[in-house]
Amino acid sequence: MNAKRFLLVGLLSSCALAANKQDAMNARERAMDALRGLNSSAILPNFNEHPKEQSLETKQLKNLSINALPNNATAQDIYRNAGNHAARLSENSPEVRYAEQLLENPEEALNGACYTKNAECIEKVSDHSCFESIEYKKLSCADELKVSVQPISQTVTRTMSASPYNLESTIDLSHCPKGDWHCSAANLIQFHEHCEAVDISVTTNNKPRVITQKPTCTEHTLKIKKSYWERQAQLTITLTQKISDDEWLHRDCDKIQNQSHQGQCFIQEANKCLDANQTRWINGVMISRPCWKQEYHYQCMNITSSGCTGFMNQGCSQIGSQCSAQQQSQCTQYTQTFRCLEKQCLPEKTICPGTMACADGQCDESQMEESSDAGEGISRLGALAGAAGDVAANQIRSGIPAIFKGKNSTCRKVILNTRNCCGGSHQMTHCSQDEKRLAKAKEEGRAFRVGEYCAKKVIGCVETKESWCVFPNSLAAIIQIQGRFRQLGISFGRAKGNENKADCRGITPEELERINFSSLDMSRIEKEFVDRMTPPSNGQMSQANQSRIMHLQNQGKAHD
Numbered sequence: 001m002n003a004k005r006f007l008l009v010g011l012l013s014s015c016a017l018a019a020n021k022q023d024a025m026n027a028r029e030r031a032m033d034a035l036r037g038l039n040s041s042a043i044l045p046n047f048n049e050h051p052k053e054q055s056l057e058t059k060q061l062k063n064l065s066i067n068a069l070p071n072n073a074t075a076q077d078i079y080r081n082a083g084n085h086a087a088r089l090s091e092n093s094p095e096v097r098y099a100e101q102l103l104e105n106p107e108e109a110l111n112g113a114c115y116t117k118n119a120e121c122i123e124k125v126s127d128h129s130c131f132e133s134i135e136y137k138k139l140s141c142a143d144e145l146k147v148s149v150q151p152i153s154q155t156v157t158r159t160m161s162a163s164p165y166n167l168e169s170t171i172d173l174s175h176c177p178k179g180d181w182h183c184s185a186a187n188l189i190q191f192h193e194h195c196e197a198v199d200i201s202v203t204t205n206n207k208p209r210v211i212t213q214k215p216t217c218t219e220h221t222l223k224i225k226k227s228y229w230e231r232q233a234q235l236t237i238t239l240t241q242k243i244s245d246d247e248w249l250h251r252d253c254d255k256i257q258n259q260s261h262q263g264q265c266f267i268q269e270a271n272k273c274l275d276a277n278q279t280r281w282i283n284g285v286m287i288s289r290p291c292w293k294q295e296y297h298y299q300c301m302n303i304t305s306s307g308c309t310g311f312m313n314q315g316c317s318q319i320g321s322q323c324s325a326q327q328q329s330q331c332t333q334y335t336q337t338f339r340c341l342e343k344q345c346l347p348e349k350t351i352c353p354g355t356m357a358c359a360d361g362q363c364d365e366s367q368m369e370e371s372s373d374a375g376e377g378i379s380r381l382g383a384l385a386g387a388a389g390d391v392a393a394n395q396i397r398s399g400i401p402a403i404f405k406g407k408n409s410t411c412r413k414v415i416l417n418t419r420n421c422c423g424g425s426h427q428m429t430h431c432s433q434d435e436k437r438l439a440k441a442k443e444e445g446r447a448f449r450v451g452e453y454c455a456k457k458v459i460g461c462v463e464t465k466e467s468w469c470v471f472p473n474s475l476a477a478i479i480q481i482q483g484r485f486r487q488l489g490i491s492f493g494r495a496k497g498n499e500n501k502a503d504c505r506g507i508t509p510e511e512l513e514r515i516n517f518s519s520l521d522m523s524r525i526e527k528e529f530v531d532r533m534t535p536p537s538n539g540q541m542s543q544a545n546q547s548r549i550m551h552l553q554n555q556g557k558a559h560d
Contacts, residue, residue, distance in 0.1 A: 118348055120345065120346045121343040121344060121345035121346070122343065122344045122345075123341050123342070123343055124341070124342040124343075124344075125339060125340075125341060126339070126340050126342065127319070127337060127338070127339050127340075128311055128316070128337070128338050128339075128340060129335055129336065129337050129338075130306070130307040130308040130311060130335075130336050130338070131305075131306075131307050131308075131324070131333055131334070131335060131336070132303055132305070132306045132307070132308060132333070132334045132336060133303070133304045133305045133306075133332065133333050134301045134302070134303060134304065134331060134332050134333065134334065135301065135302055135304050135332070136299050136300065136301050136302075136330055136332075137299075137300050137301075137302065138268070138297065138298070138299060138300075139256055139265070139297075139298045139299075139300050140295060140296065140297050140298070141251070141252045141253035141256050141295070141296055141298075142251075142252075142253070142274065142293055142294060142295045142296070143248050143249065143250050143251075143253055143293070143294045143296075144248070144249045144251070144292065144293050145246060145247070145248055145249075145289060145291070145292045145293065146246075146247045146248075146249050147244055147245070147246055147247075147280070147282055147287050147289065148244070148245045148247070148282070148283075149196060149242050149243065149244050149245075149282050149283035149284075149285050149287070150242075150243050150245070150283075151240050151241070151242055151243070152192065152240070152241050152243055152457070152458075152459065153238060153239070153240040153241075153459075154189055154190065154238075154239055154240075154241075154459055155236065155237065155238045155239075156173075156186070156187050156188065156189060156237050156239075157187060157234060157235065157236055157237070158171055158182075158183065158187055158235045158237060159180070159182040159183070159232060159233075159234060159235070160224070160226070160230075160232060160233045160234075160235050161180070161231070161232050162226060162230075162231065163231075164228065164229060164230070164231055165228075166226070167225065167226060167227075167228060168212055168223055168224070168225060168226065169223070169224050169226050170221060170222070170223050171221070171222045171223075171224070171235075172220055172221055172222075173188065173189040173191075173215055173220045173221070173222055173237070173239065174188055174189055174190075174191060174220040175188070175220075176188065189220070189237070189239050190459075190460060191217060191220060191241065192241055192243050193497075194243050194244045194245065195217035195241045195242070195243060196217065196242045196243070196244045196285045196287060197216075197217065197241075197242040197285045197286075198214070198215060198216060198217060198239055198240065198241050198242070199239070199240045199242075200214055200215060200222065200237065200238065200239045200240070201237075201238045202222070202224055202235055202236070202237050202238075203235070203236045204233050204234060204235055204236070205234075209224045209225070209235065210224060210225040211223070211224055211225075212224060212225055215239070217241070222237070242283070242284070242285045244282075244285075244287060246289075253296060256296075256298050256300065259298075259300055260298065261400065263400075264300055264301060264302075265298045265299065265300035265301070266298065266299055267296065267297070267298055268297045268298060268299050269297050271294050271295065271296050272294065272295045273290075273291040273293070273294055273295075274292075274293040274294065274295050275291065275292035275293040276290065276291050276292075277289075277290055277291075278292055280292070299330070308336050308338065311338040311340065312338075314340060315340075316338040316339060316340040316341075317338065317339050317340075318336060318337065318338050318339075319337050319338065319339050320335075320336070320337035321334055321335075321336050321337070322334065322335050322337075323335075398508070398509055398510065399508055399509075399510065400508060400509075401505040401506045401507060401508045401511075402505075402506040403506045403507045403508070403509065403512055404471065404475070404476035404479050404480055404506055404507055405476075405504070405505065405506035406448075406469040406470055406471045406472075406476070406480060406492075406504035406505075406506070407469070407470050407471075407504055408450075408467065408468070408469060408470075408500075408502040408504045409434060409437070409438045409441070409447075409467075409468050409469075409470045410434075410435075410438075410455075410465040410466060410467050410468070410500065411431070411435045411438055411439070411465060411466050411468070412431075412435070412455070412463060412464075412465055413452075413463070413464045413465065413466065414462070414463050421435040421439075422435075422466045437470075438468055438470060441468075441470045441471075442468070444474065445474065445477060445524060446470060446471045446472075446473065446474060446476075446477040447468045447469065447470045447471070447477070448468060448469045448471075448477075448480070448481050448485070448492055449466060449467075449468055450467040450468060450469060450492050450493055450494065450495045450500075450502045451466075451467055451494055451495030451496050452464055452465070452466050452467070452495060452496070453465060453467065453495045453496055453497060453498060453499055453500050454497065454498050455500075457498070465495075465500070466495075467495035467500045467502045468502075469492045469502060469503075469504035470504075474524050474525055475525060478520055478521070478522060478524070478525070479507070479512075479515065479520065480507065482519075482520050482521060483507070483512075483515035483516075483517075483520060484507055484511065484515070487514075487515055487516060487519065488511060488514055488515065490511070491503065492504060
């Protein structure tokens with residue numbers, strides 16, 4: 001659908017190029033002057049460029065909105081209208097069918113080939129109203145925390161050095177003492193950030209040593225007993241860490257949250273912790289967490305009856321939606337308004353206009369002059385058309401981040417570079433299809449690097465992955481990277497340590513309005529457009545005109 005919109009924009013721009021150049025330049029300057037002089041505070045009442053809400057994090061919004069509902073008129077209005085229907089696009093509507101017909105054969109239309117003129121019709125417009133009844137159901141779901149514990153063992157050697165008068169030796173397992181040339185990084189224990197408990201054994205020549213103080217996950221000091229005469233000894237230390245991994249299981253909440261993003265459900269009250277501050281025995285370790293289970297409550301709506309199906313099937317266009325009945329501040333019935341066209345048509349005609357006069361440009365005395373205005377204008381119009389396409393296709397409402405949506409993709413980097421699928425071209429044979437598609441997206445400038453994280457650990461990290469946000473086309477990448485990230489400062493999440501929390505979400509309509517399109521570098525799209533607009537050579541145009549003249553001579557019309 002996006003490709004067809006760009007063809008339509010290209011047809012319109014080709015017609016515009018035939019107009020007077022000076023008039024086009026003057027119109028462009030007037031439009032740019034109007035945009036530069038725009039003062040939002042003078043147009044929008046109570047406009048504030050830096051509202052206090054800009055410091056809020058996304059996860060705070062749900063609870064704040066619920067708390068504001070009893071005392072805030074604006075919040076109550078939003079709550080009442082949470083289930084409002086967006087207008088639904090009908091593929092049979094006249095505006096959609098006309099656009100499809102115009103884009104069927106654009107090249108033949110430009111080359112002057114014969115075409116069929118649609119039947120001339122007398123259109124009668126009529127508006128119709130219908131009703132849709134809504135019922136609401138209370139749905140609840142819960143997210144449960146799953147904690148798994150895995151052991152990771154590490155064996156190192158350390159040299160014990162102590163005064164002969166001491167009967168105890170102290171060793172810091174994570175640091176080397178100053179001046180100890182026996183100790184290096186290879187002799188140190190790496191303590192994991194999610195360590196829950198440790199077990200340790202110490203031997204000398206395969207004989208166990210007496211441990212007087214064991215280390216913990218946070219205190220890394222080991223103390224062992226020694227004899228009075230013992231000054232130095234080679235120690236073999238084996239330490240096993242119990243590593244925890246937390247995972248929230250969404251289960252039935254995923255389906256309800258998807259309905260919430262589509263405007264079919266909205267949260268009724270703040271989330272509640274069901275199992276708070278408990279300690280559980282998992283794989284031999286006592287694990288404590290502030291919350292093990294969270295419950296969510298939603299109101300979800302369902303259309304129980306609709307009298308609008310007939311208008312939708314006829315291809316009528318929806319022009320209005322209004323709540324006509326409500327109970328307890330919830331709309332239970334909507335009045336939908338559709339506009340339908342009734343036609344009385346004459347038979348269609350076939351028209352053959354022939355090639356355009358002066359097609360080779362010989363009768364034009366003006367000089368050829370290159371201009372970047374066309375490519376620039378088309379790229380700007382293309383950005384707006386692409387945004388409008390996402391809004392129409394996905395029925396995007398205010399606050400929904402779904403315009404120019406990206407997708408998270410990763411590639412592997414095995415330690416010691418034995419296999420690196422994050423470098424090179426998309427022709428790499430040892431990498432997966434997803435990694436090849438990511439490489440191709442990077443070559444085309446459609447990807448943004450979020451970061452790098454550890455994807456697999458054994459003793460230390462043995463495989464890392466790069467996390468990228470990949471966008472479906474160059475236009476989406478330009479607006480996301482230059483507009484969202486560089487202008488608005490909205491990050492693409494993070495990938496660090498053991499976590500990949502990339503945020504490749506789309507842009508909301510409000511964020512799109514804040515982007516300064518005149519500052520975007522559209523050169524990649526401009527070049528693609530200009531490359532497709534290469535005009536025919538003088539020789540080609542001359543040959544076409546000569547053929548036309550010969551045809552007229554054969555018909556006896558060369559003098560016309």
